[in-house]
Amino acid sequence: MKLFLLLILIFALNSIGFGQQIIVRDTVKSEILRQIRHINVVVPALPSRQSDCKMNVVYVLDGDDAFVNLVAAHLAFVRDMDNEIPAFLVVGVVSENTRMDDFMVGDPDRETGRAQKFLSFMSDELFPYIESRYNVTRHRLGVGHSLGGSLLMHALCDRDSLFNAYMMFSPNLVYSKNRLLEDFKAKAPVKLDKFVYLSIGDTGEPETGYLKGIRRFDSLLLNSPGIKGFEAHIDYLTEVGHMESLPVSLGRSVKEYIRYSYGTPGEDVRMAMLAEDDFAKAFSKYYNDRQEYLGYRYYPGVYNLYNHWIVLAGMNGQPRKILQIADLAIKIHEGDSHRYILYLGKAQAYDDMNDTESALKACEDAMKSLQAEHDQYDKEDYKYAEEEINELISEIKQAGH
Incomplete structure (x- = not known):
């Protein structure tokens, strides 16, 4: 069976293109x-x-040009390397002279602090403003450094519907007598479908003072019952100060966020699904459950589906399971320019079942799918795909004699 050779050939069509982003300065x-x-x-x-594809939204606190561009560049690079994950619209919220007010919770002993109002501004004014002007999903990622991270912890404790995922770099969790830590402890969530990344350095002030708060938060997680749906990563950085923690942490946080949000489940999880009578139904349930965290329904792209799901069934000698997952994938990716690959998976499954007629019909469907998306291909890629289909047709016919 040639199913696994296609795994290598697929990447020839998955070209990488680095696009120029646009910055819009708005009020x-x-x-x-x-x-x-x-x-x-x-x-x-x-x-x-992909111009009609919905984008996830990333809200960057202290979102001046340098910070917002750094975040956007990391996410754009990751997506350019894997364009099957969603694109990201990055919104930087500028707080030039209002950080202490915007990001800290009010306290009788301190004049500053209107975090509740600032979160209301985001939820009731900023979010609707962005969502009415851009084609975005319901998934929101919050990114903050120092007091910006503190505000995100406050949001997690007090208004967890605002964000699906959080990146907090060197947050201050100990101000106002450990107010944020006490709030999380009081929240005592049993279920919290969120991704959280925290980082902290170990060099100089205020980092060494903030480190105590991160350790206490880590201890809270360690000593509390498992929170269903909650994914937390804490990075203890060595020889890193307060201002350095942001650039050092960003790449790590993006890696963990993408892995958790859009990574393929481990082989043990997929093998358990493959053992189900209906492979496609088990697959659908897994991704439907992910909707609680992501905020919208997401399915992996054509290449992911082929390489990690169809190939898994093929390697384990289960052509009928290939047909189950391929039929579902074809419905999911109607209009995708590479959908023809899924029909080739079906053709090879039928060929393994010695059903030459159905195998050739699947090849015919692959060619029709390719032709329907002719305008999406450059000349060489289209010719390559056409030859790939014709080669498989010849092999199936030869094997059938």
Whole structure:
């Protein structure tokens, strides 16, 4: 069976293209804060065939040009290497002279602190503003450094519906007598479908002071019953100070976030699904359950489905399971320019079942699928795909004699 050779050939069509992002400098008039707030929106460059795709939104606190561009560049690079994950719209929320007010919870012993109002500004004014102007999903990732990270911890404790995922670099969790730690302890969640990444350095102040808060948070997680759906990663950085923690942590946090959010489940999990009578039903249930965390329904792309699901069934000698998952994948990816590959998976499964007629019909469907998306291909890639289908047809016919 040639099923596994296709695994290698597929990558020839998965070309990498680095696009130019656009920065939009905008303002939002806030009735809640009684201010005009400045935002920097980084719009990703998408290929024309993906121009209608919805984007996840990343909200960067302290979102000046340098910070927002750093976050956007990391996410764009990851997506350019794997364009089957969603694109990201990055929104930087500027807080030039208002950080202490915006990011800290009010306290009788301190004049500053209006975090509740700032979160209301985000939920009631900023989020609707962005969602009415850009084609976005319901998935929101919050990114903050120092007090920006502190605000995100406050949101996690007090208004966890605002964000699906959090990246907090060197947050201050100990101000106001450990207020944020006590809030998380009081929350005592049993189920919390969230991804959280925290990092902390070990060099100089305020980092060494903040380190105590991170260790206490780590201890809270360690000594509490497992929180269903909650994924937390804590990075203890060595020889890293407060300002260095952001650039050092960002690549690590993006890696963990993408792995958890869009990575393929481990082989043991997929093998358990393969053991089910209906492989496609088990697959659907897994990704439907992920919707609680992501905020929208997500399925892996054509290449992922072929390489990690169809190939798994093929390697374990289960052609009928290939047909189950391939039929579902074909429905999911209607209109995808590479959907023809899924029909080739079906053709090879039928060939393994000695059903030459059905195998050739699947090849015919692959050719029709390819031809329907002719305009999405350059000349060489289209010719390669056409030859791939014709080669499989010849092999099936030869084996059938």
